[in-house]
Amino acid sequence: MTSNNVKAVDDLVKIISKLPGLGPKSAKRIVLKLINNREELLKNLTNTLAEVYKNVVRCKNCGNLKSTNSNCICASKKYEQICVVENIADMWVIESSGVYKGHYHILGGTLPALESKKNDGLLLSSLINRVKKNSVKEVILATSATIEGQTTAHYIQDSLKDSKVKISKLAQGLPVGGEIEFLDDGTLFSAFKNRGPVSTD
Amino acid sequence: MTSNNVKAVDDLVKIISKLPGLGPKSAKRIVLKLINNREELLKNLTNTLAEVYKNVVRCKNCGNLKSTNSNCICASKKYEQICVVENIADMWVIESSGVYKGHYHILGGTLPALESKKNDGLLLSSLINRVKKNSVKEVILATSATIEGQTTAHYIQDSLKDSKVKISKLAQGLPVGGEIEFLDDGTLFSAFKNRGPVSTD
Numbered sequence: 001m002t003s004n005n006v007k008a009v010d011d012l013v014k015i016i017s018k019l020p021g022l023g024p025k026s027a028k029r030i031v032l033k034l035i036n037n038r039e040e041l042l043k044n045l046t047n048t049l050a051e052v053y054k055n056v057v058r059c060k061n062c063g064n065l066k067s068t069n070s071n072c073i074c075a076s077k078k079y080e081q082i083c084v085v086e087n088i089a090d091m092w093v094i095e096s097s098g099v100y101k102g103h104y105h106i107l108g109g110t111l112p113a114l115e116s117k118k119n120d121g122l123l124l125s126s127l128i129n130r131v132k133k134n135s136v137k138e139v140i141l142a143t144s145a146t147i148e149g150q151t152t153a154h155y156i157q158d159s160l161k162d163s164k165v166k167i168s169k170l171a172q173g174l175p176v177g178g179e180i181e182f183l184d185d186g187t188l189f190s191a192f193k194n195r196g197p198v199s200t201d
Numbered sequence: 202m203t204s205n206n207v208k209a210v211d212d213l214v215k216i217i218s219k220l221p222g223l224g225p226k227s228a229k230r231i232v233l234k235l236i237n238n239r240e241e242l243l244k245n246l247t248n249t250l251a252e253v254y255k256n257v258v259r260c261k262n263c264g265n266l267k268s269t270n271s272n273c274i275c276a277s278k279k280y281e282q283i284c285v286v287e288n289i290a291d292m293w294v295i296e297s298s299g300v301y302k303g304h305y306h307i308l309g310g311t312l313p314a315l316e317s318k319k320n321d322g323l324l325l326s327s328l329i330n331r332v333k334k335n336s337v338k339e340v341i342l343a344t345s346a347t348i349e350g351q352t353t354a355h356y357i358q359d360s361l362k363d364s365k366v367k368i369s370k371l372a373q374g375l376p377v378g379g380e381i382e383f384l385d386d387g388t389l390f391s392a393f394k395n396r397g398p399v400s401t402d
Contacts, residue, residue, distance in 0.1 A: 006257050006266050006267060006268050007268075008249060008252040008253045008256060008257055008268070009253060009257055009266055011249045011252075012246075012249045012250065012253055015242065015245055015246050015249055016246070018242065019231045019234055019235075019242075020227070020230045020231060020234050021223075021227050021230065021231070022222075022231075026221075026222050028290070028293060029221045029222065029290070030220045030221060030222070030223075032288075032289055032290055033220060033221050034220075034250075034253075035253070035257065035266065035289075038254065041216065041219065041220075042250065042253065042254050043254055044216055045213075045216050045217070045250060046247065046250040046251050046254050048209060048212045048213045048216055049213065049235075049243065049246060049247040049250065050247050050251070051209040051212075052209045052210060052213055052232075052235070052236070052243065053239065053243050053244055053247050055209060056207050056209055056210055056236065065207050065210055065236065066207060067207050067208075067209070087233075088233055088236075089229070089230070089233055092229060
């Protein structure tokens with residue numbers, strides 16, 4: 001090799017190409033951009049990553065990200081609704097849609113559909129505690145419409161049946177813009193089962 | 202906002218979404234991947250970026266990347282060929298193709314086609330020095346086939362005309378897989394002008 005092949009640069013390309021959606025080519029492009037913008041990008045990115053590594057953790061109570069040196073939002077206020085999601089990405093999507101403005105509970109995954117695997121990292125018991133301790137009036141189950149997501153929703157429903165909290169889950173049916181011709185049987189079944197009266201106004 | 206919106210995480214998403222090929226959505230996906238792989242990815246990436254920021258600079262002689270605490274490859278050995286490219290990305294492409302294994306000179310851009318702009322960041326005089334000082338026998342001009350790239354190549358050719366070095370430039374013609382029907386006039390003109398005898402073996 002007659003280009004210098006600085007080891008740190010090679011390492012950087014390797015790490016970046018492991019990130020989702022990126023490969024060796026796009027990683028190289030990113031590394032060049034970083035090197036060509038030392039102060040504005042490379043330095044900023046380095047410092048911000050270090051900051052996140054040092055100071056951002058997941059709250060053990062609600063699963064959300066929090067700063068190590070401040071209390072999580074889940075401890076601070078009274079709230080009436082909790083939206084239960086599988087992971088942070090799901091929360092971000094719901095949040096950026098603006099459809100829901102309440103509090104979240106991030107499970108950190110789903111229960112396995114089969115009993116074989118144990119999933120002790122899930123924040124299930126802390127959800128029950130949050131509901132009991134606070135004046136929560138509604139738990140909205142926003143887990144995915146997969147077998148695992150629905151298994152988890154059922155489990156939560158079951159665990160909360162003794163409390164007086166209202167439990168709801170996201171409606172299933174036709175997605176907006178969905179054509180009947182291309183719908184799968186499961187969605188079609190849900191759409192028929194959950195059909196509602198036509199509003200006449 | 203009722204998700205915690207940790208500032209460092211928001212900042213990280215913003216910076217990453219500025220990188221080439223990435224937007225807010227892919228940046229969020231990358232940030233989540235990093236947070237979910239603290240030690241393996243987040244820490245490694247942070248340290249490697251810091252290392253690159255601290256220890257990787259561009260050599261002022263040949264334009265290549267080098268480690269601050271070691272000599273650049275351009276100072277160390279005798280070499281007979283120099284391939285002149287516009288930027289590091291071009292060098293990486295040539296290098297990974299395996300077509301050329303010699304030394305490089307990275308200009309850091311091109312001369313402007315019009316005289317109006319000055320481009321004093323270009324490593325042009327150091328190229329002349331390298332050719333004079335070393336026993337270089339061939340300078341391969343591998344600048345782009347754009348107006349600016351060709352202007353730069355002409356300028357270098359002109360600057361080196363007093364030295365005895367052989368100057369060559371990349372062939373122009375049909376790209377491999379190129380269909381005549383879709384070729385532009387310029388490429389077609391080059392392909393005709395540079396036509397060669399058919400080998401009969």
